[in-house]
Amino acid sequence: MTQKYDVVLFGATSFVGKIAAHYLAQRQDNSFTWAIAARSQQKLDALLNDLPESTRPNSIIADASDADSLNAMCEQAKVIISTVGPYALYGEPLIKACIASGADYVDLTGEPQWIKRMLDRHSEAATKAGVRLVNSCGFDSIPSDLGVYFLQQQAQEKYGQTCQRVAMRVHRIKGGASGGTIASMLNLLDEVKKEPSLRKVIGSPYALCPAGHELKAYQPTVKSAKFDQETNRWMAPFIMEAINSRIVHRSNALLDAKYGKRFVYGEAMLTGKGLGGAWRATTMALGLGGFMFAANIRVLRNILEQKWLPKPGEGPSPMEQQNGLFDIRFYGYTESGKRLVAKVTGDRDPGYGSTAKMLSEAAICLAQNEVVRKKPGGFYTPASVFDDALFTPLTTHAGLTFNVIG
Numbered sequence: 412m413t414q415k416y417d418v419v420l421f422g423a424t425s426f427v428g429k430i431a432a433h434y435l436a437q438r439q440d441n442s443f444t445w446a447i448a449a450r451s452q453q454k455l456d457a458l459l460n461d462l463p464e465s466t467r468p469n470s471i472i473a474d475a476s477d478a479d480s481l482n483a484m485c486e487q488a489k490v491i492i493s494t495v496g497p498y499a500l501y502g503e504p505l506i507k508a509c510i511a512s513g514a515d516y517v518d519l520t521g522e523p524q525w526i527k528r529m530l531d532r533h534s535e536a537a538t539k540a541g542v543r544l545v546n547s548c549g550f551d552s553i554p555s556d557l558g559v560y561f562l563q564q565q566a567q568e569k570y571g572q573t574c575q576r577v578a579m580r581v582h583r584i585k586g587g588a589s590g591g592t593i594a595s596m597l598n599l600l601d602e603v604k605k606e607p608s609l610r611k612v613i614g615s616p617y618a619l620c621p622a623g624h625e626l627k628a629y630q631p632t633v634k635s636a637k638f639d640q641e642t643n644r645w646m647a648p649f650i651m652e653a654i655n656s657r658i659v660h661r662s663n664a665l666l667d668a669k670y671g672k673r674f675v676y677g678e679a680m681l682t683g684k685g686l687g688g689a690w691r692a693t694t695m696a697l698g699l700g701g702f703m704f705a706a707n708i709r710v711l712r713n714i715l716e717q718k719w720l721p722k723p724g725e726g727p728s729p730m731e732q733q734n735g736l737f738d739i740r741f742y743g744y745t746e747s748g749k750r751l752v753a754k755v756t757g758d759r760d761p762g763y764g765s766t767a768k769m770l771s772e773a774a775i776c777l778a779q780n781e782v783v784r785k786k787p788g789g790f791y792t793p794a795s796v797f798d799d800a801l802f803t804p805l806t807t808h809a810g811l812t813f814n815v816i817g
């Protein structure tokens with residue numbers, strides 16, 4: 412074919428891929444062209460039957476273990492969306508195929524060890540080929556990454572300087588986890604068990620920053636229940652901090668330390684005031700620790716997998732997605748002590764309903780925005796590739812809001 416699709420959704424039959432396919436179908440207004448791709452024609456047909464007839468896209472068969480099929484798919488696309496995960500298990504052949512065939516790429520990975528491996532192995536080839544690869548375009552890490560970018564822009568406008576310190580606090584979150592997300596988390600634990608030196612690599616807040624970066628501030632992390640002086644509430648560790656903070660620091664490094672070389676960033680989950688807040692923070696922190704402990708012990712892990720955790724392909728119900736939401740706040744301070752607070756919200760469950768919309772908008776923007784398409788090849792974070800370009804699509808179509816509230 413001579414005309415390429417703007418967007419090809421690979422992994423369209425995954426839990427989050429199906430939601431993205433429905434979103435792209437209803438978002439379709441002839442302003443972009445798209446196709447769906449997966450390894451099973453039967454599952455693709457079932458998905459197509461679920462989509463309104465007038466919106467049904469073409470479908471492509473591709474398998475992550477068959478390089479020829481990946482190349483053939485990538486040659487038909489300006490941008491590939493991938494929801495085939497765990498990325499550490501299935502993702503690398505697609506990165507190679509995108510680079511070989513000149514297709515740009517967006518994904519949903521929250522696996523820092525895999526991003527680091529791909530940066531080390533394929534950055535040079537991506538730059539040479541002029542291919543743009545953008546990791547973490549879902550709830551991890553668009554709201555955190557673009558939330559900080561937005562706050563810093565506002566601080567620059569209002570105070571003539573950026574915030575040296577930003578604390579992200581999750582005020583409200585409603586949603587669940589899918590089998591794919593759980594599988595990615597468990598795979599990360601397995602990799603660390605097999606290769607303990609990985610713990611040190613991904614333990615660094617600057618793990619994903621390019622070599623020679625000049626960021627050097629000490630980064631405190633919330634590891635247990637604590638009282639937050641910032642909000643006068645109790646807080647617990649936020650599980651996504653492990654990926655979001657790495658992405659935010661990588662953005663700062665790729666944006667030539669726009670937020671400052673001594674920029675400090677952390678995330679935590681607010682649990683409320685008084686004894687109730689303290690109790691919830693403690694149980695949440697202990698629950699998270701208990702889960703990590705159990706996931707590392709084979710017998711306990713088997714019980715978790717068989718009885719408690721969602722299997723691949725499973726996740727929150729349509730009702731849970733519809734009733735889900737997130738509300739996160741960014742408390743920023745400039746070096747001279749001036750304060751600015753921004754709020755970012757989403758109107759669906761963060762991990763799936765909202766994630767599918769953010770991912771799709773990131774792909775359409777990467778395929779169509781002329782400024783973004785002029786960026787050189789390489790691996791990017793959302794903020795470093797999109798700058799301002801994604802705010803309007805996210806707020807107009809994807810149900811996100813970005814506001815200064817204090």
Ligand SMILES: NC(=O)c1ccc[n+]([C@@H]2O[C@H](COP(=O)([O-])OP(=O)(O)OC[C@H]3O[C@@H](n4cnc5c(N)ncnc54)[C@H](OP(=O)(O)O)[C@@H]3O)[C@@H](O)[C@H]2O)c1
Binds near residue numbers: 427
């Ligand atoms: N960043 C975020 O905010 C965020 C949010 C949600 C999910 N995620 C990530 O997104 C990924 C998908 O999650 P999910 O819950 O949707 O997963 P899932 O339902 O388990 O889907 C995994 C998909 O991978 C496909 N697959 C496996 N091996 C393949 C191969 N060799 N070739 C082609 N396709 C193959 C499967 O195909 P079949 O359909 O044929 O089985 C399935 O569609 C996970 O890595 C998860 O961690 C991230």
